[in-house]
Amino acid sequence: MQAYELIIKKRDGLELTREEINFFIHGFCSGEITDYQVSAMAMSIFFRGMTSRELGDWTMAMVNSGETIDLRGISGVKADKHSTGGVGDKTTILLAPWIAAAGVPIAKMSGRGLGHTGGTIDKLESIPGFQTTLTREKFINNVNSIGVAVAGQTSNLVPADKKLYAIRDVTGTVDSIPLIASSIMSKKIAAGSDAIILDVKTGSGAFMKTVDDAKKLAEAMVTIGTNLNRNTIAVISNMNQPLGNAVGNSLEVIEAIEALKGRGPEDLMKLMYTLGSQMLTASGRVCSSEEGAALMKQTLESGAALKKLKEMIVAQGGNPEVIDHYELFPQAKDVLEISASENGYVSDIMAQEIGLAVKTIGAGREKIDDILDLSAGVYLKKKVGDAVKKGETIAVLYGNDREKMQVASARIGQAYKYSSDKPVPLPMIYAVITKGDL
Numbered sequence: 001m002q003a004y005e006l007i008i009k010k011r012d013g014l015e016l017t018r019e020e021i022n023f024f025i026h027g028f029c030s031g032e033i034t035d036y037q038v039s040a041m042a043m044s045i046f047f048r049g050m051t052s053r054e055l056g057d058w059t060m061a062m063v064n065s066g067e068t069i070d071l072r073g074i075s076g077v078k079a080d081k082h083s084t085g086g087v088g089d090k091t092t093i094l095l096a097p098w099i100a101a102a103g104v105p106i107a108k109m110s111g112r113g114l115g116h117t118g119g120t121i122d123k124l125e126s127i128p129g130f131q132t133t134l135t136r137e138k139f140i141n142n143v144n145s146i147g148v149a150v151a152g153q154t155s156n157l158v159p160a161d162k163k164l165y166a167i168r169d170v171t172g173t174v175d176s177i178p179l180i181a182s183s184i185m186s187k188k189i190a191a192g193s194d195a196i197i198l199d200v201k202t203g204s205g206a207f208m209k210t211v212d213d214a215k216k217l218a219e220a221m222v223t224i225g226t227n228l229n230r231n232t233i234a235v236i237s238n239m240n241q242p243l244g245n246a247v248g249n250s251l252e253v254i255e256a257i258e259a260l261k262g263r264g265p266e267d268l269m270k271l272m273y274t275l276g277s278q279m280l281t282a283s284g285r286v287c288s289s290e291e292g293a294a295l296m297k298q299t300l301e302s303g304a305a306l307k308k309l310k311e312m313i314v315a316q317g318g319n320p321e322v323i324d325h326y327e328l329f330p331q332a333k334d335v336l337e338i339s340a341s342e343n344g345y346v347s348d349i350m351a352q353e354i355g356l357a358v359k360t361i362g363a364g365r366e367k368i369d370d371i372l373d374l375s376a377g378v379y380l381k382k383k384v385g386d387a388v389k390k391g392e393t394i395a396v397l398y399g400n401d402r403e404k405m406q407v408a409s410a411r412i413g414q415a416y417k418y419s420s421d422k423p424v425p426l427p428m429i430y431a432v433i434t435k436g437d438l
């Protein structure tokens with residue numbers, strides 16, 4: 001077998017066998033197949049796609065390129081969630097303790113920021129002392145003793161994906177649905193949970209700009225998960241404006257805590273109830289999403305979800321006092337108010353622009369080894385549909401570098417769009433895709 005022949009085969013639209021896929025991924029990881037051949041294969045997949053059989057085999061070959069997490073030491077059906085990446089997405093910080101408090105063990109591996117989107121691990125590190133690097137033993141022990149652990153992905157989980165992603169990033173092959181689906185699902189399968197809930201974001205702030213593309217990606221991932229015996233459900237959610245009001249590491253953790261105290265913004269809570277009730281359903285804890293939502297409400301109102309977050313912070317070495325003393329989070333020295341440039345209604349807040357603006361003041365990385373300013377971010381006081389008067393404060397920017405903040409605040413001001421009529425609200429949830437929909 002030769003890589004050259006396999007590239008030609010895929011280029012010509014033929015189906016690769018399991019052996020051929022294993023040979024290719026294995027050869028790529030060992031260095032026998034060159035990066036330029038991998039680029040040619042990625043481009044062939046970009047244009048020709050993959051059958052669902054190829055997609056499953058490609059995903060498993062990626063999983064087998066590194067270590068996998070064995071969660072059999074934790075009893076019960078373990079649930080995991082994944083977001084395809086958004087701005088202001090603090091869902092894991094809420095859902096991991098909330099769903100654990102509702103009785104489903106959560107052993108979650110999360111990532112750092114990517115592009116204009118933030119990462120859960122960076123956000124959690126704004127809690128003083130909070131450890132995101134856990135040994136395998138500690139990770140499993142925490143889930144066994146308190147029901148939840150959220151840790152950074154180990155470096156040897158799906159090494160083929162790291163290599164392939166780096167090539168895709170520079171060869172125009174990131175936005176290929178089979179390559180994204182297998183990249184995400186290989187990491188979820190390797191992380192070992194039984195039930196997988198995928199939050200597939202769509203809109204200006206997401207990788208998938210249209211609902212149609214988001215549906216295709218969701219279906220590809222549900223197909224992979226189902227074929228590999230994981231109970232997989234995808235939710236297609238709106239990312240045309242940032243989620244909630246806070247964007248930036250510590251600001252987002254504070255918003256998540258507020259939400260667990262029952263004071264979460266409407267869009268965030270709607271998404272939480274949808275994702276959470278699907279997690280409870282997929283793991284068999286409840287029989288329907290309605291029952292799941294009722295259990296979530298009870299868990300929130302009793303204070304059990306907040307208590308679980310506190311336990312998780314303690315178990316991972318963080319200071320639990322942050323829950324009642326937000327001043328313990330890293331504090332920005334400077335604050336800039338951004339005001340409305342028109343009278344009317346907010347008709348759009350370009351999420352990607354907001355993400356990029358806060359990145360320039362240190363909330364995200366330009367280079368892989370950049371150190372974040374965990375206090376930097378923006379609080380959006382006005383969201384789409386809100387009435388505004390010219391000059392009224394629409395957002396508050398927090399940071400430590402006034403010059404950069406001035407540039408970022410102008411960018412945020414321009415990301416707000418206005419209309420004279422109240423805009424028709426877009427749905428927060430477009431669809432829920434289960435194996436029955438395939």
Ligand code: URA
Pocket residue numbers: 084165174179180181183184207
């Ligand atoms: N996120 C991933 O993990 N992989 C992709 O290919 C795109 C987004």
